[in-house]
Amino acid sequence: MTATGEACYHCGEPLPPGPVRTARIDGVERPMCCPGCEAVASLIADSGLDDFYRFRTAPAPTPASPARVAADEWQAYDRDAVQRPYVRRLPDDQREAVLLVEGLTCAACAWLIERVLGAEPGVTDIQVNPATGRALLRWDPARAALSGLLRRMAGLGYRPHLLAASESLPAITRERRAALKRLIVAGLGMMQVMMYAVALYAGAIHEDMDPGIAGFLRGISLLVATPVFFYAGMPFLRGAWRDLRARRPGMDVPVSLAIGGAYTASVWHIFAGGEIYFDSVTMFVFFLSVARFLEMAARHRASRATGALARMLPATALRVTAAGDTERVALAELAVGDRVRVPVGDPVPSDGRIVAGDSRLDESLLTGEFMPVAKRVGRPVVGGSVNLTAPIDIEITRVGQDTLVAGIVRLLDRAQSQRPRLAVVADRVARWFVAGVLLAAAATGLYWWQTDPAHAFPIVLAVLVVTCPCALSLATPTALVAATARLARQGLLVARAGALETLAKSDHLLLDKTGTLTLGRLSLNETVVHAGDAAEARHLAAALQAHSEHPIAQAFRAHRDGREARAVRVHPGRGIEGVVDGRRLRLGRPDWVGAAEATDNEGTEVTLAGDDGPIATFRLADAIRPEARAAVRELQRLGFTPEIASGDGPGPVAALARELGIETWHARMTPEDKLARMHDLQTAGRRVVMVGDGVNDAPVIAGADVSVAMGSGSVLAQSSADMVLTAGRLGDLVAGVTIARRTLRVIRQNLAWAASYNTVALPLAAAGLVAPWMAALGMSASSLLVVANAARLGRERAAPVPGDADTACDIPALGASR
Amino acid sequence: MNIILILVPLSLVLVALAVWAFFWAVGSGQFDDLDSPAYRILLDDDDKPRRDETEDEPDRDET
Numbered sequence: 069m070t071a072t073g074e075a076c077y078h079c080g081e082p083l084p085p086g087p088v089r090t091a092r093i094d095g096v097e098r099p100m101c102c103p104g105c106e107a108v109a110s111l112i113a114d115s116g117l118d119d120f121y122r123f124r125t126a127p128a129p130t131p132a133s134p135a136r137v138a139a140d141e142w143q144a145y146d147r148d149a150v151q152r153p154y155v156r157r158l159p160d161d162q163r164e165a166v167l168l169v170e171g172l173t174c175a176a177c178a179w180l181i182e183r184v185l186g187a188e189p190g191v192t193d194i195q196v197n198p199a200t201g202r203a204l205l206r207w208d209p210a211r212a213a214l215s216g217l218l219r220r221m222a223g224l225g226y227r228p229h230l231l232a233a234s235e236s237l238p239a240i241t242r243e244r245r246a247a248l249k250r251l252i253v254a255g256l257g258m259m260q261v262m263m264y265a266v267a268l269y270a271g272a273i274h275e276d277m278d279p280g281i282a283g284f285l286r287g288i289s290l291l292v293a294t295p296v297f298f299y300a301g302m303p304f305l306r307g308a309w310r311d312l313r314a315r316r317p318g319m320d321v322p323v324s325l326a327i328g329g330a331y332t333a334s335v336w337h338i339f340a341g342g343e344i345y346f347d348s349v350t351m352f353v354f355f356l357s358v359a360r361f362l363e364m365a366a367r368h369r370a371s372r373a374t375g376a377l378a379r380m381l382p383a384t385a386l387r388v389t390a391a392g393d394t395e396r397v398a399l400a401e402l403a404v405g406d407r408v409r410v411p412v413g414d415p416v417p418s419d420g421r422i423v424a425g426d427s428r429l430d431e432s433l434l435t436g437e438f439m440p441v442a443k444r445v446g447r448p449v450v451g452g453s454v455n456l457t458a459p460i461d462i463e464i465t466r467v468g469q470d471t472l473v474a475g476i477v478r479l480l481d482r483a484q485s486q487r488p489r490l491a492v493v494a495d496r497v498a499r500w501f502v503a504g505v506l507l508a509a510a511a512t513g514l515y516w517w518q519t520d521p522a523h524a525f526p527i528v529l530a531v532l533v534v535t536c537p538c539a540l541s542l543a544t545p546t547a548l549v550a551a552t553a554r555l556a557r558q559g560l561l562v563a564r565a566g567a568l569e570t571l572a573k574s575d576h577l578l579l580d581k582t583g584t585l586t587l588g589r590l591s592l593n594e595t596v597v598h599a600g601d602a603a604e605a606r607h608l609a610a611a612l613q614a615h616s617e618h619p620i621a622q623a624f625r626a627h628r629d630g631r632e633a634r635a636v637r638v639h640p641g642r643g644i645e646g647v648v649d650g651r652r653l654r655l656g657r658p659d660w661v662g663a664a665e666a667t668d669n670e671g672t673e674v675t676l677a678g679d680d681g682p683i684a685t686f687r688l689a690d691a692i693r694p695e696a697r698a699a700v701r702e703l704q705r706l707g708f709t710p711e712i713a714s715g716d717g718p719g720p721v722a723a724l725a726r727e728l729g730i731e732t733w734h735a736r737m738t739p740e741d742k743l744a745r746m747h748d749l750q751t752a753g754r755r756v757v758m759v760g761d762g763v764n765d766a767p768v769i770a771g772a773d774v775s776v777a778m779g780s781g782s783v784l785a786q787s788s789a790d791m792v793l794t795a796g797r798l799g800d801l802v803a804g805v806t807i808a809r810r811t812l813r814v815i816r817q818n819l820a821w822a823a824s825y826n827t828v829a830l831p832l833a834a835a836g837l838v839a840p841w842m843a844a845l846g847m848s849a850s851s852l853l854v855v856a857n858a859a860r861l862g863r864e865r866a867a868p869v870p871g872d873a874d875t876a877c878d879i880p881a882l883g884a885s886r
Numbered sequence: 887m888n889i890i891l892i893l894v895p896l897s898l899v900l901v902a903l904a905v906w907a908f909f910w911a912v913g914s915g916q917f918d919d920l921d922s923p924a925y926r927i928l929l930d931d932d933d934k935p936r937r938d939e940t941e942d943e944p945d946r947d948e949t
Contacts, residue, residue: 197919245912252908256901264894281890288894292901
């Protein structure tokens with residue numbers, strides 16, 4: 069009943085049962101799950117771009133069916149008025165737009181898009197950046213229409229969204245560039261100053277340096293150290309000032325005190341004579357900048373979910389004019405009170421109310437529930453839900469930032485920007501540490517001031533430098549960065565660095581059912597024949613369902629044999645009827661087609677009937693993910709107690725729990741129930757990992773110690789979760805736990821080292837046995853040791869992940885044969 | 887030793903040049919994406935004949 073374990077070569081989805089579609093790639097026939105993948109794979113292969121499959125590191129996005137792509141969603145963007153906010157006009161009559169590209173997961177995707185679009189006539193430049201998920205497109209409007217280029221990109225499975233010009237250089241990029249510039253100034257400055265310092269020290273040891281040369285070198289040191297201090301050191305100074313004003317001393321305060329004190333004293337000594345410490349200042353700034361940069365890189369990886377809102381809504385809408393015609397307009401042109409037509413298969417562009425038509429809508433993007441919801445005239449609809457069974461007209465009630473989707477995204481943004489609990493704890497520890505360091509420095513200063521005022525300052529400085537929380541502050545971020553990068557390669561995106569620490573300590577697993585343990589879509593489980601042949605019955609049902617977007621119809625997709633149904637009529641909530649081979653057939657709820665009521669209520673049943681009575685009854689169920697069983701067993705071995713919390717009825721949930729060997733399960737749970745269950749577990753002292761895929765899980769996800777979203781689930785769940793299983797394989801969570809635990813071990817080693825180093829060094833420095841330059845050197849060596857230890861996490865070979873049946877996306881060896 | 891009175895300022899000029907070059911490189915986006923160029927060079931080196939340039943192959947089945 070589960071899928072065969074074989075996956076689509078293009079997108080990694082399990083193959084549907086029945087005849088297999090294939091595409092010829094690199095001379096080998098590869099299985100494909102749907103016409104969309106088949107079309108894209110053939111296109112890629114026919115353009116000689118088979119390399120995409122060799123070098124990609126993640127499965128490609130599942131493209132929409134060719135029919136959907138052809139629907140002319142982007143046409144409106146050819147109109148100048150619509151283009152204006154998004155498109156920049158270049159002097160030579162060319163145009164430029166920045167696109168947010170969906171499904172951009174690896175370098176090979178970027179390469180594919182660049183090659184395919186670059187070959188389109190009229191395109192003068194295309195640059196795709198997988199790190200930010202953005203593409204820069206430049207084209208000649210006289211030779212290519214923007215809509216055609218966007219359609220081409222969508223046809224590959226990468227849905228583009230135009231970004232307003234102001235969003236084109238994201239804050240992330242600006243921050244990263246500024247940090248890089250600071251890093252290089254600090255690095256080059258440090259090397260220069262160190263060179264002069266070595267000369268000065270050598271001169272001091274031999275006591276034969278010409279005073280003029282010494283003065284010159286000291287002056288040059290000042291010249292180089294000044295930009296390092298004021299430019300590269302600015303974030304620390306600013307941070308310390310902010311902390312002091314808020315009366316919350318953080319790490320920045322002793323750092324600023326040390327570099328500020330050393331810099332001021334050195335400047336004073338340049339003119340008044342005495343020791344200078346520019347080498348310590350620059351080295352300190354550089355190493356701390358490196359630590360900050362690594363931390364920033366981890367944080368940026370997390371904010372890939374930007375633009376979640378843009379991805380949920382269509383680019384354009386069909387507005388009904390006063391005359392009753394429809395016109396394509398861009399989403400930004402819609403106003404409250406407009407009447408908009410939503411054809412079957414299209415997403416609803418904005419919040420509104422149905423004014424004509426009865427249909428079923430798929431709200432899975434918002435709720436995670438894949439069964440559609442029936443809506444009648446007068447009922448509200450939510451922007452982002454997909455219209456499934458019949459065209460409807462809606463009157464827009466809210467637009468833009470007022471819509472429900474925008475509200476949820478805002479809520480999530482706020483939740484994300486709040487500091488994670490663990491970082492807060494680390495800060496509290498740091499505050500004590502900082503207070504201790506300052507106290508020690510003050511006591512040392514006081515003592516030496518009374519015994520030997522001439523040496524008081526360098527000794528205090530040595531204390532401040534040697535106890536610098538440098539290794540301490542590097543210990544955690546470097547380990548987290550190494551582990552995060554490693555896990556990202558393996559299919560687990562860590563969106564919040566602190567989550568890894570919590571994951572390592574967790575011992576309870578709360579699993580959502582639909583979409584997490586199961587594939588989140590119906591598949592044909594069993595055929596009960598009343599008359600005739602089972603295969604024939606399946607073919608007839610498939611022909612009837614061929615043009616439906618209903619989840620039930622997708623279960624039959626694999627059984628199509630080319631026959632077409634005529635005079636198809638959809639009866640929302642009941643079924644579908646039509647004529648195949650001259651026979652009038654009905655497929656739908658058993659009581660509607662005239663068959664006996666369903667006896668077994670596990671799953672969904674539909675019956676196919678002709679004029680002369682029922683032909684067959686199909687049992688449909690949501691299939692278990694092929695790797696779920698192995699992953700659950702492995703997690704149990706790692707000490708987790710798994711538990712299912714589902715909104716479904718007890719029947720299917722119990723069956724699934726039995727199948728997977730999970731003892732505790734809860735059925736018919738509302739999000740509130742799930743949250744209450746979570747709190748119960750937490751009060752009982754458990755640390756809970758929540759794995760879910762829908763926004764109905766969002767409150768639970770927010771309450772969990774660690775939340776994991778499925779990459780195939782709703783966008784909103786992904787952007788609110790701590791981690792995302794990008795390939796949708798539960799097995800990757802096992803690797804995540806293993807590596808998280810190892811990361812924690814490395815962090816502990818690092819912290820132990822940093823702490824013991826400081827304990828030894830502090831008394832030595834306080835006793836005046838350590839010169840500032842020795843302190844700086846010791847501090848740096850200690851930091852390097854910590855970094856090297858952390859780097860081990862990224863290098864080790866991954867243990868094989870259970871259930872990892874077909875990783876077509878691993879980077880093959882360079883010499884891989886064709 | 888007076889030579890260092892010339893050489894050290896000269897080295898400072900070189901450092902300033904290096905910093906300027908790096909700032910220019912960062913500003914023009916060369917450091918924005920450090921992951922994909924590593925793969926891109928592997929992909930681009932492969933100049934397999936593109937099949938759409940030999941459009942008239944008889945056995946090609948058009949989709």
